[in-house]
Amino acid sequence: MNIPILTKIFKARDKPSDYYSGSNYTFLFGGTTSGKIVNEFTAMQTTAVYSCVRILSEALASLPLNVYRYSQGGKERVYDHPLYHILHDEPNSEMTSFVFRETLMSHLLIWGNAYAQIIRDGAGRVVALYPLLPNKMEVGRDKNGEIFYIYSRNSDENPNFKDYGTVILRKQDVLHIPGLGFDGLVGYSPIAMAKNAVGMTLACEEYGASFFANGANPGGVLEHPGVLKDPKKVRDSWNEVYRGTNNAHKVAVLEEGMKYQQIGIPPEEAQFLETRKFQINEIARLYRIPPHMVGDLEKSSFSNIEQQSLEFVKYTLDPWVIRWEQALQRSLLLPREKTEYFIKLNVDGLLRGDYQSRMNGYSIARQNGWLSANDIREMEDMNPIPDEEGGNLYLINGNMTKLKDAGAFANTANAPDTQIQQKGSDA
Structure with missing residues (x-):
């Protein structure tokens, strides 16, 4: 039913000539077939999504980040370049390099885009980097074809913006790391694209919580041989005594010939635990995280877990590393520096046996x-x-x-x- 709407939006994006309104893809969030509302905040309430985002964010933030110069013998690390201290130690006066990269990587994994404001001196050199929230950012293109950024400020997350409202930023003043997208300019949110899988995970967790909240017993009916004058009073009396985990396994006392008839399906028969386990693997598949890293050790052993960890570095982390390196070089190095310097995240430590x-x-x-x-x-x-x-x-x-x-x-x-x-x- 929603196919014509999405087709219209995608066709409008096929020609990136005017405006990228809604680049945070809010229209893709919302209701799911499971009935749960999925957005960037509700998704992080699931342990699977939170674990995957945390694993990738912390892994990338912990990698050594250095500036190198091309030399005749290969490469050499440059300690006196202005970018070295910013990238390696403190991007700004409020954050360490680890926290800055962890924050941007979490934005990238949830919204599909990571943005940071670039503060430059009079010579154009970078002096600080401040994160910008992706859900407040839109990408525009002026009549000359140049990209610019529109940031809607309604909170105090950035100390460089003095006034509330719309802030226009030039392309050279924004570090933009896009995720997977169809136009190469703006990435799609993984959560928005897989909202049905995330919604089912939320529904499974809510069902499990409700199951235990109701005394770990499925629903049922009380059968009375006669006519009850006040059925609500009987139901409330039953719930008051037997409902809830604290009242589980109490001995029920039935009066006046009443019988309890169970009508629910036991969780083991409905394969509730298997469903929850599958949904965890589904989220791990979304982020290409090995199951053993999110607590599923069923397919792992002492003989293969090291190989799975190496595959995580090569096939999961390395593409993100390359995406970061190239975005940093494109946005932070001056045009005359790009043939002499390069920026590198070192994964050698993770590949060691x-x-x-x-x-x-x-x-x-x-x-x-x-x-x-x-x-x-x-x-x-x-x-x-x-x-x-x-x-x-x-x-x-x-x-x-x-x-x-x-x-x-x-x-x-x-x-x-x-x-x-x-x-x-x-x-």
Whole structure:
């Protein structure tokens, strides 16, 4: 029934020439087939959504974030660049780098977009970053085709805005990290797109809570052989004594030949627990989170849980990392800096195996000459060995040689004997 409306909206967005009204996609939130109202706030009341958002937000916020310069030998970390302190330590005077990234990542996972106001100095260099709420942001395009941002301020979340109302921001004053979308400019909210799955999760939780609130017993009827003068009084009297978890398992006393007839379906017969478990996996599937990370260890064991954790980094976290890196470089680096510097989130720490596996890998790398002792110590967060003590030496085993040189040592060693034999034969 809603297909024509959605088709009209999507067609209006196919030509991004004028205005992106409602870029927070409020029209996709709301009622669901389960009867529950789903929005960004009710969704976070489910443990599955909250866990997935928290896992991804904290994982990305905990990664080392640094500014690098391209060098002839590869790359080098730049500590004196103005962006280094902002990204690595304090984006603004009120937040740490972890809190800032955690906040923006949660916006991205709930609303599908993350915004931050960029404060620049007179030379155009970034001096601070302040988060902006996605549900108050709209994206517009002027007559020259330039994108601008419209922020509706009705609260005090940003200290740089003095007045309430509409604030117009230029493209260069906004860090925008879009999620998956159909136009490449504005992302869609995962919660809005999967609101029926989230709504069913809410309905399951409400059913479970109601089940226990009513004494952990399904509904039923009281049968009386005669005619009751005041049925409401009998019902209220029954509920007062037997309803609620505190009154569960009490012995019921029935008078005047009354009988209790159960009419509800027991939860085990309705597979209530299986339904709740499936809905948790459904939300985990939405965010591509391995089930063991949200508490479902049924398919996990000591032999595969490490591999599942590595898959989480490669297939779940890494795409978000690339999305963040490219958005930061596009918005924060000056045009003349983009060919010289780049911004990187380091996931190497999450890809490391257990201690024995790391040591075996380091040993192979050290013996084959592509890691020095200091390279290994840096990855293990240890202080380097002084250069005069050989900390930066690259070593290889002496029993390896090039294929074309195979047998050269033997020929050289036998050369004198061959000459002696030749002289003896001449004599």
